[in-house]
Amino acid sequence: MKIAIVCAGHCDSAFLHEFRKIKKPDYYIAADRGLLTCLYAGIIPDCVLGDYDSLFPDSADSEREDGKLSALLRKIEYPVDLLEKLNREGKRVLTYPARKDFSDSEAAVREAVRIIMDARQKADSIQETTDVYDEIYLLGATGGRLDHFLANLAVLMIPTGLGIRAWILDEKNRITLLREGCSLEKKHTFGKYVSLIPYTDEVTGVALKGFRYLLNGHTFTRDNTLGLSNEIEDEIAEISFESGILIMILSMD
Secondary structure: OEEEEEOOOOOOHHHHHHHHHHHOOOEEEEEOOHHHHHHHOOOOOOEEEEOOOOOOOOOHHHHHHHHHHHHHHHHOOOOOOHHHHHHHOOOEEEEOOOOOOOOHHHHHHHHHHHHHHHHHHHHHHOOOOOOOOOEEEEEOOOOOOHHHHHHHHHHOHHHHOOOOEEEEEOOOEEEEEEOOOEEEEHHHOOOOEEEEEEOOOEEEEEEEEOEOOOEEEEEEEOOOOOOOOEOEOOOEEEEEOOEOOEEEEEEOO
């Protein structure tokens, strides 16, 4: 199962259209303002969640932003009771208080994990083959506030710890966490650069094959940039390591 989470950050409609065409997600979750991003791109999400502080801002300082939101809502011909309408249409609508101990993105990731784990459990109960390529994609999770981006990176650990690959995507980057090695096929790998950054204090036994810069049994630590901006040279590149967690970023200029 492929689940797309559209977060509250900037997400270009053209990029979202291209993502939809290539990845063909089975399920969309809109986190707060991500709902407007979805609707603007012509996507009706299957689930909407958040405290909706950025969907319907109510502070005096947001008067100009309110005008933009109202214009968008008029353009997509949705009434003021947007969430109620989605609920009546059978979409899952979850509302959280503004004062809470988690972000809307975290709530969306946990909801996506719940859906995938429920599907796996159901498949197991009827002895049906499960999709080993379950993936979660976060869009609108970069740019803007760096604290939000780092928090979004941190919540990737929730699915990663359960063996579900999760990605943060934008126009120039694909970001994921690795708990074990992987292979990259050059013709199917996004971008020009492959960067490997330790997420844990140490990542031991790092070996890189098929790259421009090779390694054999190296230890990555968080106080150096050795794994930055590598490039795939062979048709297949291989990443392996013994312990720790790596951030892998596939990127282009």
